[in-house]
Amino acid sequence: MIANLGFGLLVVTFITAIYGAVTAVYGDVKKDSRWVESARRATILSFPLATLTVFVLLYLLATNHFEVQYVYSVTSLSMPMYLKLTALWGGQSGSLLFWAWLLSAFSSAVMLRKWDRDREFLPWVILVTAVTMIFFLSLILLFENPFIRWWQTLGGEVAAMFAPTQATLLTPADGMGLNPLLRHPGMIIHPPMLYLGFVAFIIPFAFAVAALITGRTDDRWIRITRRWTLWAWLFLSLGLVLGGRWAYDVLGWGGYWGWDPVEIAAFMPWLTGTAFLHSVMIQEKRGMLKQWNMLLIILTYDLVIFGTFLTRSGVLSSVHAFAQSAIGPMFFTFIGLTFAVSVGLLMHRWNELKSETPMTSMLSREALFLLNNLLFMGILIVSFWGVIFPLISELATGQKVTVGPPFYERATAPLFGALMFLMAVAPLAAWGHSTIKTLGKAIWKPGVVALIAPIAIFFLGVRNIVALIGFTLVALVICVTLYEIWRGSMARSKKLEENFFVSTWRLFGRNRRRYGGYIIHISMVFMAIGILGIEIFQTQTQGTIPQGSSLELANYEITFDSVAQFDTTGGRNVTRAVMSIYKDGNYIGQVFPRRDYYYESQQPMTIPGLRSTMLDDLYVILVDWQPISTIGATFKVYHNPLVNWLWVGSILFIFGTLVAAWPEKDPATLRATAKLVQAPGAAN
Amino acid sequence: MKRLIWIGFISILLLVGWAGVAHAQQPTPSDDDVNVIASQLFCPVCENTPLDVCPTQACAQWRDEIRLRLAQGWSEAQIKNYFAENYGIRVLAEPPRQGLNWLVYIVPPVAFLAGAYILFRAFRSWRALATQLSEEEAQKSAPEETDPYLNRLEEELKKRG
Numbered sequence: 081m082i083a084n085l086g087f088g089l090l091v092v093t094f095i096t097a098i099y100g101a102v103t104a105v106y107g108d109v110k111k112d113s114r115w116v117e118s119a120r121r122a123t124i125l126s127f128p129l130a131t132l133t134v135f136v137l138l139y140l141l142a143t144n145h146f147e148v149q150y151v152y153s154v155t156s157l158s159m160p161m162y163l164k165l166t167a168l169w170g171g172q173s174g175s176l177l178f179w180a181w182l183l184s185a186f187s188s189a190v191m192l193r194k195w196d197r198d199r200e201f202l203p204w205v206i207l208v209t210a211v212t213m214i215f216f217l218s219l220i221l222l223f224e225n226p227f228i229r230w231w232q233t234l235g236g237e238v239a240a241m242f243a244p245t246q247a248t249l250l251t252p253a254d255g256m257g258l259n260p261l262l263r264h265p266g267m268i269i270h271p272p273m274l275y276l277g278f279v280a281f282i283i284p285f286a287f288a289v290a291a292l293i294t295g296r297t298d299d300r301w302i303r304i305t306r307r308w309t310l311w312a313w314l315f316l317s318l319g320l321v322l323g324g325r326w327a328y329d330v331l332g333w334g335g336y337w338g339w340d341p342v343e344i345a346a347f348m349p350w351l352t353g354t355a356f357l358h359s360v361m362i363q364e365k366r367g368m369l370k371q372w373n374m375l376l377i378i379l380t381y382d383l384v385i386f387g388t389f390l391t392r393s394g395v396l397s398s399v400h401a402f403a404q405s406a407i408g409p410m411f412f413t414f415i416g417l418t419f420a421v422s423v424g425l426l427m428h429r430w431n432e433l434k435s436e437t438p439m440t441s442m443l444s445r446e447a448l449f450l451l452n453n454l455l456f457m458g459i460l461i462v463s464f465w466g467v468i469f470p471l472i473s474e475l476a477t478g479q480k481v482t483v484g485p486p487f488y489e490r491a492t493a494p495l496f497g498a499l500m501f502l503m504a505v506a507p508l509a510a511w512g513h514s515t516i517k518t519l520g521k522a523i524w525k526p527g528v529v530a531l532i533a534p535i536a537i538f539f540l541g542v543r544n545i546v547a548l549i550g551f552t553l554v555a556l557v558i559c560v561t562l563y564e565i566w567r568g569s570m571a572r573s574k575k576l577e578e579n580f581f582v583s584t585w586r587l588f589g590r591n592r593r594r595y596g597g598y599i600i601h602i603s604m605v606f607m608a609i610g611i612l613g614i615e616i617f618q619t620q621t622q623g624t625i626p627q628g629s630s631l632e633l634a635n636y637e638i639t640f641d642s643v644a645q646f647d648t649t650g651g652r653n654v655t656r657a658v659m660s661i662y663k664d665g666n667y668i669g670q671v672f673p674r675r676d677y678y679y680e681s682q683q684p685m686t687i688p689g690l691r692s693t694m695l696d697d698l699y700v701i702l703v704d705w706q707p708i709s710t711i712g713a714t715f716k717v718y719h720n721p722l723v724n725w726l727w728v729g730s731i732l733f734i735f736g737t738l739v740a741a742w743p744e745k746d747p748a749t750l751r752a753t754a755k756l757v758q759a760p761g762a763a764n
Numbered sequence: 765m766k767r768l769i770w771i772g773f774i775s776i777l778l779l780v781g782w783a784g785v786a787h788a789q790q791p792t793p794s795d796d797d798v799n800v801i802a803s804q805l806f807c808p809v810c811e812n813t814p815l816d817v818c819p820t821q822a823c824a825q826w827r828d829e830i831r832l833r834l835a836q837g838w839s840e841a842q843i844k845n846y847f848a849e850n851y852g853i854r855v856l857a858e859p860p861r862q863g864l865n866w867l868v869y870i871v872p873p874v875a876f877l878a879g880a881y882i883l884f885r886a887f888r889s890w891r892a893l894a895t896q897l898s899e900e901e902a903q904k905s906a907p908e909e910t911d912p913y914l915n916r917l918e919e920e921l922k923k924r925g
Contacts, residue, residue, distance in 0.1 A: 333817035340812045438897065439890035447887070454883055458876040465875075469859075469868045476864055482806045483868060484814075484857035491872055622795035686819055704824075714795070 083148050083227040086136035087241060090177075090227070093129040093184070094217040096122050101210035104203035113199075119206045120191050126213065127188035130181040134168065137177060137226055141167050147251040149239045150174055150226040156257035156680050158651045162268075163258055169271045170258045173226035178272070179388065180216040182279040183209065190283055190308075198304060204290035205283075212282055215414050223407045257651065257680035266326030270319055274346055277316025278384045281353060283308045285381035285422075288374055292425040297370060297432045302360045309360070310741040313353050314734065320346055321730040332686030332701050334620060334718035336726065339488040341467045345387035348463055352380040355456035362446040365511055367436030369450070371426065374433065376453075378422040385415050390467070443514040448506040455499045462491040489615070493546070500553040500608065503601050504560045526559035550612040557605045561598045588739065596740025603736050606729030613696075613722025620719070622703065626712035630662075634719040636698055637662040641670075643705055643713055653677040657702050657713060661691055673702040673715065694728070696721040793834035801830050801840055808851040815855075 100122035107115025137150070141164045146152045154167040154174065169175040187209040195202050220226070231238045231247035238244055261267065284305035291301040323343065324336035337343060356376040362369045389411035426433075439447055466483040473481045508522040533555030534548045542548065565584065573583035588595040621633045630639040641658040648654055656674040660667060671689030678685070689700040697720040705713035802816035807823050815823055815830075826847075833843045847855045859865035 331817075332819070333814070338812065338814075435890075438893040439887060440894040442887055442891075450883065454876075454879055457879055458872070461875045461879075462872045465868065465871050470854075472867075473859070473864060480852060480854040481859040481865065481868075482812070482854045482857060483859065484806060484812070487858050487868070620796075620799070622799055624795070684819060716795075716799075 082136060082140060082145070083229055086133055086140070087225065087227040089129055089133040089136065090217065090221060090225075093126055093133060093180075094214065094221060096126050096129060097210045097213040097217060100126070101207050101214065104206035104210070108203040116203050116206075119210075120202065123191045123206050123210065124188045126184040130184035134177060134181045137174065138165055138168060140227075141165060144255070145251075146253070146255045147229045147249050148226070149228045149230060152230065152252055152255045154255070154258050156255040156651070158649065158680070159257060160650070163263060166268045167258050169275070170262050171226075173220065173224040175271060175275070176216060176220050176224050177226055179275055179279065180213060180220065182275055183213050183216065183282060186279055186283055187213065190286075198300065200294045200296060201287060201290035201301070201304075204293045205286040208286035208289050209282060211418075215410075219407060219410060223410075254680075257678065260652075260676065260678045260681060260683050260685045261330055264326050264330045266322050266329060270322040270326055273315050273322055274319030277312050277314075277319050278346075278349065278387065280308055280312030280315060281349060281377075281380050281384050284312070284356075285377050288377045289422060289425065292374065292422075292429050295429060295432060297429060299360075299363050299367070299370075302363055302373065306360070307741050307743070309353070309357060310737060313350070313357060314737040314741065316346070316350050316353060317733060317737070318730070320350060321727075321733075325727065328723075329690075330685065330687065332688055334618070334688075334699050334701075334716075334720065335614065336723075339466070339485045342391050344463045344467050345390040348460055349380050349383040349387055351456050351460045351463070352376050352383055355453045356380060358449045359453050362449055366446055368439065368446060369435065370433040371430060372453070374426050374429075375423075378419065378426065381422070382415050382419045385411065385418070389415060441513045441515070443509055443516065443519055445506055445509040445511050445514070448502055448509050452499060452502045452506065455495050455502070458495045459492050462488060462495075466491075496608075497549065497553060500550075500557055500605070503604065504553065504556040507560060507564050507598070507601075523560065526563040527556060530555035530559040544616055547612060547616045550608065550616075554605045554608055554612070557601060561601050565595065565598060592742050592744060593740050596736050596738070596742075599736030599739055600733055601736075603729045603731075603733035606725045606732060608729075610723045610726025610729065613725065614720045617721040618718060620717065622714065622716040624704075624712055624714040629712065631715060631717055633698075633717050634696075635664050636717075636719065637665070638671075638698070638700060638715070638717055640713060640715065643702075645707060651679045653679065655702065655705055657689070657705070657715070659689060659700055659715070661698060671698065671700050673700045675702050675705075692724055694722075694724050697723050793831050797834055798827050798831045801834075801843055802827050804840075804844065804857050805847055805855050806857060808855050814857070 100119045102119075103115045103122065104119035107113065107117075107119060140148050140151050141155055142161060144151070144155065144157060144164075146155075150171055150173050154170040155164045159167075167174065169178045187206075190205065190209070225241055228239050228241050230250040230252065231240055231244055232250040233244050233247040237250055238247065240247075243249070284301075287301040287305045291297060320343075323346065327333075327338065328336040356373065359369050359373055359376060363373050389408070439450075441447060466488055469483055470481050473479055505519065505523065508519060510518070530552065534552040537551055538548065565587070568587050569580055569584040572578065572587055573580050576583070578586070619634060621631055623631050625631060625640050627640055627642060630637045632638075639660040639662070641660055643655065643657040645653065645655045654674055654676055656672055659671050659673065661669050661671060669691060671691050673689035674687050676685040676687060677683075686701055686703075689702075691698040697718075699718040699720055701716040701718075703714040703716050799816040803814050805815040805826075807813040807815055807818040807820070808826075809822050810818055810820060813823075815826055830843055833846065838846070844856065848860075853860060859868055861869065
């Protein structure tokens, strides 16, 4: 009964989305605003409808309705309540419903804005969001219905939405339980963040398409969606970072990023989104790159759908699995159609989107931003090609190949290095025109200070050329950024005779986007420190040792004290080792690597023992231990220098994005306030 | 002669014995030796999991196989070839540089260079446009300076001055 209610709500949401799409277009064609208003209300209505659907599924998950196939596959009696609820996105059907729900939330939110100045965009924004919604709801209704139930028929067990003939409802005593890998806090938050990022990018795309259809080719659509884009980017970035942290904590391979196709699927829209965030500034400031910005947001939208497609279609395991699954071809068709239509619209408006001003200097800030876009596109090409080449190979030759980390690392490292260099130079370049002389004059002071870093690490014994170049770039970005902030604050402080810190605070307040961006740049170089540390200086060792013996790595000694095996709540058997850590002969603490075995899913998990400082991480894995063994246990130890900077950088990144995205006061209000301050009597 | 045969026989025995002892003394490859090679191979069963970190039983057996081959004196390249021949080239971390696989290495740099070239051309056309615009602006202002009336006015002003 409850499942039927959920299914019914899903169908009504689907019909509402179709109604919204049709009436929006009809209203625009007939120039009848009542139809458009009706479509707007239908879009708003889709949110409570989708919310109710989600609540129904949450209720089924929380109350152990194992007769529902989805509930059976992702929960069990022994799971705590928070895991039962977060199992909403623990499986394919639920996560697609979650996707659609987020889209309904964003579409409704955007419908509630003031549309007075942008009325012509409204029907087309409704159309784009509704078409995307219809697509996802069709996938759910036709192939991934989370309300399907188990039925006992004469022929055996059947999963179906409605009772087959002579069938009775089958309620298993317990469920399969959530995949143990998904029970980590990182994995609980990671998918919602990623999906928030994915779905939020649909709104700027909807406005871009609306601008193309209506022919309103100024930068209004960019100004409306600027904050949407920043929030989308923040969530997507957080999703990526949390995914990395989850991999580090749960997968037990000593790293955070394995260039896995699923990771790359989320990384690709981030690349185009980041390029877009930079290049829209050129359009706003100089009226340039309008065509390019359109192309970037189209690419981002289709990469968002492609990312979902990669993980949902089965295409990654085999092209044959893709051909057999119905969901894959549907995704493929939708991506192809939306891309073709969007690019067709762009071509139609191509001449109207020409730049208002030409680029005059190859060293101007806009030129450097464009170079930055080229580098992001370069990384995108490497990532995209690396992901799809195995599929091409399998189709063409029948032979599967792996495109693994060595390929990506070799191809992207110089591009990331060049991006860091641009991050250091671009803030010093002027809009419109810069020369080598002006740039040189601006960069030499922070450049000289930055040279201290490579000289220092050289004298500390580092001879790795990549490390020396990498840390030089890191220092250069930090010095340039701090120098820029210092210069701005000093100028303001002198002019207005303010305290330096007050000046800095107000400087940030007056131009949050610029200075939020600078904080983001510093956070990125913090992350780069972590990446350089683990990529270049990671060392590892593995050995089988008896109790009381030690493994040695870097300047650490790791002693195997004891091991115990026991059952815990949640249907889990735990094998936990106790290891003492000595650094340069001094005892500094213990770590507890363990192996968990989940009885329900018959799945093992390797949880590392971790000792973490800003200098390095010691990451210990219990590889093997047999209860009757006399030779001891096998451990793998990784020494990961500087990796914590990656996580610290991500926290700073959130702060920077919040500063950049924080709403500024309306310029009209600011002007009015200024007038009032200047002439208090004028108000009367 | 008999003595020589005996000396030869004993020498061979000593040599074989020495070789045997030497072989017995050759240390069993360590986990680290195994992992150096395993980290360059991918699990043939699990998706995108390097062999050195794959927790499955099958991968543990494959790591033992690497250890065995190392103990037999095989080189890293020989072991990688052995795995590729027996389990397919997908076990290699990168496609071997042959046939269609060359595309994986060629396409990204070619596409990037093409993008850089397009950008360079765009820069040049923008520069040309900027120069043209500035010349047009200069021409627009020129007639004002060569306006006969203005010239006459300037001349008169000079005379009076």
